[in-house]
Amino acid sequence: MSPRMSEYPQVLFKNRVPGETVLIDGYRTTGGYTALEKAFKELDPATIRDQVKRANLRGRGGAGFPTGIKWSFFPADQPGEKYLVCNCDEMEPGTYKDRELLKADPHQLIEGVIIAAFALQTPVAYIFIRYAFEDCAANLDRAVAEAAAAGYLGKNILGSGFDCEIHVHRSAGRYILGEETALLNGLEGKRPNPRSKPPFPAVRGLFGQPTTVNNVETLANVPHIINHGAEWFKGLARTLEGAGTKLFGLSGHLERTACFELPVGILLREVVEEVGGGVRGGRTFKACLPGGASTPYLTAAQLDTPLDFEPLEAVGSRFGTAGVTVFDDTTCMVAATLNLIRFFARESCGWCTPCRDGLPVVAWLLDKIEAGKATFDDIDMLKDQFRNISGRSFCALAEGAMGPVAGLLNHFEQELADHVIKGRCPLKKK
Amino acid sequence: MELLPENQQEFFRSKAAAIAHPRELVIDALRAVQSHHGWVPDEGVTLVAALLGILPIEVEEVATFYDKIFRRPVGKRVIHVCDSICCWTREGEAIFTYLQEKLGIAPGETTTDGVFTLLPTCCLGACGDAPAMMIGLTTYGPLTPQRIDEILAQVRAEVSA
Numbered sequence: 001m002s003p004r005m006s007e008y009p010q011v012l013f014k015n016r017v018p019g020e021t022v023l024i025d026g027y028r029t030t031g032g033y034t035a036l037e038k039a040f041k042e043l044d045p046a047t048i049r050d051q052v053k054r055a056n057l058r059g060r061g062g063a064g065f066p067t068g069i070k071w072s073f074f075p076a077d078q079p080g081e082k083y084l085v086c087n088c089d090e091m092e093p094g095t096y097k098d099r100e101l102l103k104a105d106p107h108q109l110i111e112g113v114i115i116a117a118f119a120l121q122t123p124v125a126y127i128f129i130r131y132a133f134e135d136c137a138a139n140l141d142r143a144v145a146e147a148a149a150a151g152y153l154g155k156n157i158l159g160s161g162f163d164c165e166i167h168v169h170r171s172a173g174r175y176i177l178g179e180e181t182a183l184l185n186g187l188e189g190k191r192p193n194p195r196s197k198p199p200f201p202a203v204r205g206l207f208g209q210p211t212t213v214n215n216v217e218t219l220a221n222v223p224h225i226i227n228h229g230a231e232w233f234k235g236l237a238r239t240l241e242g243a244g245t246k247l248f249g250l251s252g253h254l255e256r257t258a259c260f261e262l263p264v265g266i267l268l269r270e271v272v273e274e275v276g277g278g279v280r281g282g283r284t285f286k287a288c289l290p291g292g293a294s295t296p297y298l299t300a301a302q303l304d305t306p307l308d309f310e311p312l313e314a315v316g317s318r319f320g321t322a323g324v325t326v327f328d329d330t331t332c333m334v335a336a337t338l339n340l341i342r343f344f345a346r347e348s349c350g351w352c353t354p355c356r357d358g359l360p361v362v363a364w365l366l367d368k369i370e371a372g373k374a375t376f377d378d379i380d381m382l383k384d385q386f387r388n389i390s391g392r393s394f395c396a397l398a399e400g401a402m403g404p405v406a407g408l409l410n411h412f413e414q415e416l417a418d419h420v421i422k423g424r425c426p427l428k429k430k
Numbered sequence: 431m432e433l434l435p436e437n438q439q440e441f442f443r444s445k446a447a448a449i450a451h452p453r454e455l456v457i458d459a460l461r462a463v464q465s466h467h468g469w470v471p472d473e474g475v476t477l478v479a480a481l482l483g484i485l486p487i488e489v490e491e492v493a494t495f496y497d498k499i500f501r502r503p504v505g506k507r508v509i510h511v512c513d514s515i516c517c518w519t520r521e522g523e524a525i526f527t528y529l530q531e532k533l534g535i536a537p538g539e540t541t542t543d544g545v546f547t548l549l550p551t552c553c554l555g556a557c558g559d560a561p562a563m564m565i566g567l568t569t570y571g572p573l574t575p576q577r578i579d580e581i582l583a584q585v586r587a588e589v590s591a
Contacts (some may be wrong), residue, residue, distance in 0.1 A: 049579070050457070083478075090555050091552060091553055091555065092553070092554035093514035093515045093516060093552065094514075094515060094516050094553070094557050095553070095555065095557070096556060096557045096558060098555075098556040098557075100558075117522040131496075131498045131550075131567075132510075132554045132555055132564055132567075132569065134567040134568075135569075159461045169457070170457070170458070170461065171457065171496070172460070172461060172496035172497075172498040172499050172549075173458050173496045173497040173498035174496055174497060175496065175552055184437075186457070187454060188451065188453060188454055189451075189453035189454045189456035189457065189488075189492060190453065190486075190488075190492065191451070191492055191495050192490045192492075192495060207450070207451055249557055249558060250518070250558065251557035251558060251560060252515075252516055252520075253519055257516075257557070257559075257560065258557045258558045259558055289515070293514070293515055293553075323557065325515055325516055325519065325557070326519075327519065331519070336515065336518070336519075339513075339514070339515050339518045340515055342513075343514050343515070343552055343553070346552065347552055349495075386560035400569065
């Protein structure tokens, strides 16, 4: 463990014991469900929404949209069918924080979902969970049953007159389901291509009714905000504009590849060198994906960037899901980008042309460059494809796929050129 | 082989009748057929459509979209090997090659004894334990050739038990 772990406040992982899952009794021992009791007995829905807004909680699923603002678009007071949907289709390569959270402490999500459902006045909530997370789905089934037995779910929760039921929906693969409108089609049992926006889900979502879609980690933060307040939450971050802690999934060429709860705004250098134990085998840091497969690379020159939304945008990348994948100096960035693009090309739903046809062309070009068979015309064509795919796809998938391509073109143009000049991958041995 | 036991069929029939949007059960029903029958043949698609009171094409367009719904026969256990970036940084390609050699099959094929089908998959969300694979619904990692030998032997024993 990093020598400095004790300096990092543990909120979402405070109950976490590797290899174990906290059940309802354990959860209550450390203050679990006190936020729910407070919310139902002392607060009204508008106050809860306001507190989340003031806490500046931003969505933890990758896009970083402020949760309180998203909730403010929701017609909470309008009568009729309305839904809350929790997105646990965590499938962006390098991202495994929601799984770690649900393996350790599933009641946090359940409590967050119930409070959010009360705040938004949605009597039905769905938790959409990916196929590969059966361990977490089983934890959620159990947590839902325990919460219902304790009177936190069902009819007239704690005498409030508010009813809430939670359905755990197990999916069957495909990255595109993480896109919120594709997810809604998936929940409805339709072919899960994304939907055109507007109308946004807050207006016409699940089954055509107002719907809010929030990520697992986002909702798990809600009970803590209710318990400790917006100012406390903002104070957890190291940046002035930031708020809260963040679950960082470390992977790639680090000594320690595990998931850690760290303050928002922590420097990339501290994450790499201290928390991650440095680059594996004493090698040198070359680049990283700071927030999942769709976020442009950062290089060693950017190691002192605070990991938060604005500072990462200022250096041309994104905070994304805070899945930090590190590459050492032996890594060919053309090959790494090829791997990423193949993922996006295979996971394209096929709905729009830039994504369905553009991504395979990008993969073909990168493959040709990596094999040493490309000319400078191919690099120009790669730039051309980048320009023509960016901003032209139906949903964010192809846009995200262009993230690593942008990083490659911005930071590793010489490495691209070397492949052409040498007629082989300059980083491959032999 | 039976597609789905009668009690489960009845479960889906009555649930579909009780809810406003029976189509939302399509993945549950397809997964139930697959869990019982191993994969989803054309008759499985027709059955799910009949149970939920929707058209076979409405089931088929969903079934063919998801990579974890098998519309062709597979072995008793499907091995999904992660080929995404984090596993790639940790010798995932060598692990995939080792599995192919060890099982004597290429990706998409099934071992002659019908036990294993080998498929690539996108990120399994096991990036801290790379390289990783999933057999059935269980995730394994970090993998080494030796660890793979142990896991395959254990799963084979479970299947033949």
